Amino acid sequence: MKDCLRLKEHYEAFVLGALEGEERAELDAHLARGCPVCTPGVAEARWVVAQLSHAAPDAEPPAALRARLMQRVAETKQLSVPQGEMSEEHGARFTIPFWAWAAAAAVVLFFAVTLWQARQFEEQLATVRSDYKRAQNEKDRLEAQRREMESILAVVAAPGTREVRLKGEGQSAPAVKAYWNEEQGVVLSAQKMPSLPTGRAFQLWVVPRKGNPLSAGVFQPDAAGNLLQLTRVEGSVGLKDAAALAITEEPAGGSPQPTSKPAWVGPII
Amino acid sequence: MFLAALKVLGGGERPDDAALMAELARGEQTALECLYDRYGRAVFSLALRITQHSGAAEEIVQDVFLQLWKSAPLYQPERGRLEPWLFTIARNRALDHLRLKREKQRRIEDTLEIEPGAVAVPNPEAYVDLQRRSEKVRAVVNSLPAEERRAIELAFFEGMSHSEVAAALxxxxxxxxxxxxNGLIRLREALAAEEMHPRSLGEAP
Structure with a gap:
């Protein structure tokens, strides 16, 4: 571009054929590579230089020249337009062959199918992803369950664990078994537990020989009334200090002290 | 067909170069006669000035117009481009003739390589009348200082390079x-100024 600005002043001399040396070689190179500045610049310079033709002294060509020229013209065939360069002006109509339409249609169809397949694949991928997520959640849930079961089994099987049997008030209430390990907590196990009103939960209490009951966790049986849960005793109360375990019905979050009569009681012998 | 083209352009008006080239492309010999009548004299004058030999000048004129006839179907008729193209081809052929005469085989450009598009009219829509432009060019060239004019004439009509002109002068x-x-810039500017008054060939009285 900077070179072109410098070469600009040589366009006319170049067209004249007067330009020499490096400048001419440089401009030749620009034109050879179709320089977008110099090519039109030189074309315009050709016009300016061609105008110098008018400076030639006026001379009348011999009348015979015209006749001679037309004679030659009559004998000379014009060049034919190459097929590719046919323009509309010459009446040539460019027709698209059938195979081209077919090829174009095939290309369009190919892209349509590819696009459709890509959409399908994307949908499938989304399904697989959500399935995977669900499976992952399920796996996590089962894993957590397995760990809980392991700790429950560990508590039940541990050497220092004491089994306490809690008897329910009333004939229909099932027995609840508690396995208390001083280090690992209390496992509660029962079947056919009565269902609780919404917003209510069962709370396990350790009833010491002296003082107020200590909470040992809040729990809810599952929908079928099954209970198998590990809870922890708050505070440091040992088996030897405890008189009994009791279960009361409390608000869902649990209470600091029992607010109802115990539904299950199991003395520690 | 040619008469039809004339009619389209309106009575009394001369068909422009583009219309004539279109006719020529269809093989209408009368279109070539029209173009010869329009530019033959100027091309002959140029060729004669360069070659200083009327036989050679006639030969060149015939070659140039025969070339125009032959290549007309390939020509993209764009208004105003014909005349400078004719001059460029004629000058190159005449200079080739000079060089052959001087037994100098060096060619600046292959005359047949120049396409019409390689000669661009700055503003084809405002292409002034041939006669007016011819007078303008003469006026500008004559207004140049004698040495400056001589340098341009040596370069243009004798095909001399910068250093050859320097040696000659x-x-x-x-x-x-x-x-x-400087001389060519003045010519360009004078012609550009002239084209500030757009007119068409049809407006000529």
Whole structure:
């Protein structure tokens, strides 16, 4: 571009054929590579230089020249337009062959199918992803369950664990078994537990020989009334200090002290 | 067909170069006659000025117009481009003739390589009348200082390079270069100014 600005002043001399040396070689190179500045610049310079033709002294060509020229013209065939360069002006109509339409249609169809397949694949991928997520959640849930079961089994099987049997008030209430390990907590196990009103939960209490009951966790049986849960005793109360375990019905979050009569009681012998 | 084209352009108006080239492309010999009547004299004058030989000049004129006839179907008729193209081809052929005569085989350009598009009219829509432009060119060239004009004439009509002109005029190379450049810039500007008044061939009285 900077070179072109410098070469600009040589366009006319170049067209004249007067330009020499490096400048001419440089401009030749620009034109050879179709320089977008110099090519039109030189074309315009050709016009300016061609105008110098008018400076030639006026001379009348011999009348015979015209006749001679037309004679030659009559004998000379014009060049034919190459097929590719046919323009509309010459009446040539460019027709698209059938195979081209077919090829174009095939290309369009190919892209349509590819696009459709890509959409399908994307949908499938989304399904697989959500399935995977669900499976992952399920796996996590089962894993957590397995760990809980392991700790429950560990508590039940541990050497220092004491089994306490809690008897329910009333004939229909099932027995609840508690396995208390001083280090690992209390496992509660029962079947056919009565269902609780919404917003209510069962709370396990350790009833010491002296003082107020200590909470040992809040729990809810599952929908079928099954209970198998590990809870922890708050505070440091040992088996030897405890008189009994009791279960009361409390608000869902649990209470600091029992607010109802115990539904299950199991003395520690 | 040619008469039809004339009719389309309106009574009394001369068909422009583009219309004639379109006719020529269809093989209408009368279109070539029209173009010869329009430009033959100027092309002959140029060829004669360069070759200084009327036989050679006639030969060149015939070659140039025969070339125009042959290549007309390939020509993209764009208004105003024909005349400078004719001059460019004629000058190159005439200079080739000079060089052959001087037994100098060096060619600046292959005459047949120049396409019409390689000669661009700055503003084809405002292409002034041939006669007016011819007078303008003469006026500008005559207004140049004698040495400057001589340098341009040597370059244009004799096909001399910068250094050849410098040697012929016994002037420093740099001086000759700026003389030629200045003269051509003045010509370009004068013609550009002239084209500020757009007119068509049809408006000629």
């Amino acid at each position: 016994a002037k420093p190379l740099g001086t000759v270069k700026s003389w030629i450049r």
